Amino acid sequence: MSHAWEGFTARHAVGDVLDGHVAKVVPFGAFVEVADGVHGLLVGSERPEAGSSVSVRIAEIDHDNQRLRLTAS
Template sequence: MKVVLPGGTGQVGTVLDRAMTAAGHEVVVLTRRPEREREIGWDGRTPGPWAEAIITVPELSWTRFEAASDVVQVGQRVSGEFLQFDTWNLEARMSLRATRPDPFQTFADRTAVGQELRGRITKLVPFGVFVQVADGIEGLVHLRELTPEPVEYPSDAVQSGDEITVVVAAIDREQRRLTLSRRQGPPAHR
């Protein structure tokens, strides 16, 4: 793991293990490298190379995954971006996803409100359905936007895995949210 600390100091390490924080959050723990202290000329003012680094699960990837092992493996060398240093626990907080372009922003750059897209329903929830419209990009079709006639449950109209045509109703870049509609689409695709 390459740690980019303030002042240009860096270090390389390896995924050591997965663990749970006291707050119950899963994190990826990275190796300690005490031998690097002399090698990089640690100045004592910035977080030292002896510090353990952790990556919280949300910082592993922009896309959804089931377990940390879907993204990184124990023993794998990874590069990350420094987020902050916890002086109390002597831990560097890192991000893997910050080193990669955000696929949502790329999608938003080439997609317009009102544009028609094909997608696969990935999840039914009480208030609507999530539709994957591009690799790693899912949007919500609210229950009221699912069919021209009101339905009580999403399963009254569609099933998980169904391919449907949707229209982009809103793109919120800051919150990384994509709002979709089926009602606004052509009648043949509803």
């Protein structure tokens, strides 16, 4: 488990709202960096542009696979 992931999940929980940076846009959503080395998948109908800043809510934390599912806040 990465130190970035461990530190992030120790400080944050489902429902938290965070500011992030859109790292990559893909057909099914966008990957948002919410902390150094921690990315989550933003799902929904709106597709932000790569490089933009967004406000997201943590919808799910998958500890086993170190994945975050995010929604627009």
